[in-house]
Amino acid sequence: MKATVFDIGKTEGGRSLWAIAISAYAPDRHVLLRPEVKYIGNMHGNEVVGLELLLSLIEYLLTSNDNQVVELINRSRIWIMPTMNPDGLELSRYGDCSTTNGRYTLNNIDLNRNFPDYFGTQLASPIRALETEAIMSWIGAVPFVLSANFHGGAFVINIPYDRYYIGKQSISSDDDVYQVLAKSYMTRIGEMSRFCDIKNDEVGTAVHGADWYEIIGSMQDYGYLNYGTIEMTMEISCCKYPTEDLLMPYWNVNRDAMIELLFQAQRGVKGLILNEYSQPIPFTQIMIDDRRPVINVTPLGEFWRILLPGVYTLKVFFRGYEVHRQPIVIQDVLIQLNLTIIIPQVAYVPYSFQPIRILSAFVTNSVQSLSLSYTLILLSLTLCTMK
Template identity: 40%
Template sequence: MDFARLWLGLLLPLVAALDFSYHHQEEMETFLKNVAQNYSSVTHLHCVGKSVKGRNLWVLVVGRSPREHRIGIPEFKYVANMHGDETVGRELLLHLIDYLVTNDGKDFEITRLINSTRIHIMPSMNPDGFEAVKKPDCFNTNGRENNNFYDLNRNFPDGFEFNNESRQPETVAVMEWLKTETFVLSANLHGGALVASYPFDNGVSATGKVHSRSVTPDDDVFQYLANSYASKNVNMKKGDHCKNKMNFRNGIVNGYEWYPLKGGMQDYNYIWAQCFEITLELSCCKYPREEKLPLFWDSNKASLIEYIKQVHLGIKGQVFDQKGNPLPNVIVEVQDRKHVCPYKTNKFGEYYLLLLPGSYTLNVTVPGQEPYLTKVIIPKKSQDFSALKKDIVFPLRGHLDSSLLSNPSCPMIPLYSILPNHSAATKPSLFLFLVTLFHILFK
């Protein structure tokens, strides 16, 4: 009998093939629960909060250690459908889940990705908005906001000006979720245009606002990240696929340059959660007809996989004391690109810095100690599915008061407006300068 069941299991797929249609909450939950049950060794399904109407905000984790973080394995996330009427991303993430679990052990690239990465996928941040759409339409639908009529992508704390919007349960759930993991890279899936947009979405003079853009200290990395997605999407990289929209060179744009917004999720991720996030606009039409969904999957599958790989850019490691104990909450940043909210090691003493190939000086700072500087060279040919690994033994001088390594949270205030001369944020990257010069000379 057991032998017969084994053969039957080999002959039948573990989960019925996911169809190309719009999956409402109950259907989505059924699919996610089936995946979690049938692929339990590489998946973990959990709820990070509830919507205004009490719907679960589901996250499915895919990885070799899906239930807990492993040292050296970076955390990646995709979030979709925060605007309830922007629906393509929701379905793409369900198909991405299906593609990952069904190709594990069969496709070399996917298997290595799952071996080396912990991938968190939230198909819908705004299930109430999705369910509120009664007459799907490309541009004029209800359901964008949550059930309290708040735009969730205007609802986060802002680094540049006070955002007094009442914090919504979906927003709070994501903010609390970000505290539970050391997320390194993320993307937020939207619709209504076709472009990869990167931070900042808001700005001050110090970040380039006077030049109609707002750049981060990691502008070179963000442009690379946006290009890594757009370059694999034939229509996105054209830059003008949505004829009634702005022409985006190579399919990417600085968020502020496109249009400024206050309280966006990507800026919040970068400033307060140490997570590089971009916004992916995936369809000219916000809520296209179901028969178009296979085309969107074909256009975005390679991009979705390629972008996950970028979590392995740069450098990673742990910071230890001279006795080999990991040091949490130690600031580890590149000397000339400090963040307004310093990037720190996690409870395991780990740090992850997304950087392009080149030579850098790391500044490691422990309160009450002299900063420790160390040079690193990230080779042009990066290691497959792994950032350059560099552990650091911090040369402590005298006794270290462990209370200094507590983790006071960065204040939820407009940090850039109170630090207008924050030098690392004021310098547009050489990469940006060269790109601009190229455009001037050859346009």
């Protein structure tokens, strides 16, 4: 079992944003087809339960001999950033359940209102925080499959979208996945609602962010819409900064839920899209059915998609034009798709000198297809047991 510590960037106060990557092998680099997952805590500096949980999780992953933990770190690289806002943490107050002391950065920016909006809507602050820029660079460099951001001050699992988009749309194309993952987590930790003085219909549920209260510039929407990462915001403590005696009960209840959620990056479909020379094809994307957003294939030709059991259509796009589609069946196993796509010049050269077609995250009409008679698809399926 190994770990590598990364300095992701600096805060306004000059502090480092530390993240630790944990895996059984090569935690210092990306490994072909190994899923990347991340947990972030303390985005708001006065919400400390997530920070404490993630510190405990790091220790648990590095010291436990539990078979489930061993399997998890053998099959994935787990990134953990205990605090995204260490400057705010320094200003927070022990035992303060409800105020905003320490919530913001040193230049008074709410980090969960500071990420670029999909449609370019003006944010609450015209300044992009150093912390935000660091996270954007990080998630742009690592192909994260799954992410959770741990907050406090409420007891709900917040799923996309955090704002209303076209036609008051607050439900994403992956809502079926989000509902299962969020409800599974909440079921495991539901007993902690006894510490909540807050009484409303949302307590102990999964809720679409915009239907709870709308915000613009959330990290959750940014990661999902731009990279297809399954992102969730975990509001796991009604008290933002509880006293020390409550921290162990939170860990005891959340531990197994956190482990189970990390395993979800292993379900669905993953694979490679290559040409006949086993080389990745630039400007390639995949789409499952008409689910948006489309997923950009990595520079190595990789893709991942978390899916529930069912029958789907996998579509491959080159420069925004469909070049292949095929049915796939997701059962209780992981289907690894290794696609080698041969595209003769007659099929792709006409598009190589044109602007790349942008497939919107929200438009659901069909896109133009290339003739499949010019495309040779070599497909290998490898069935692997899914946790």
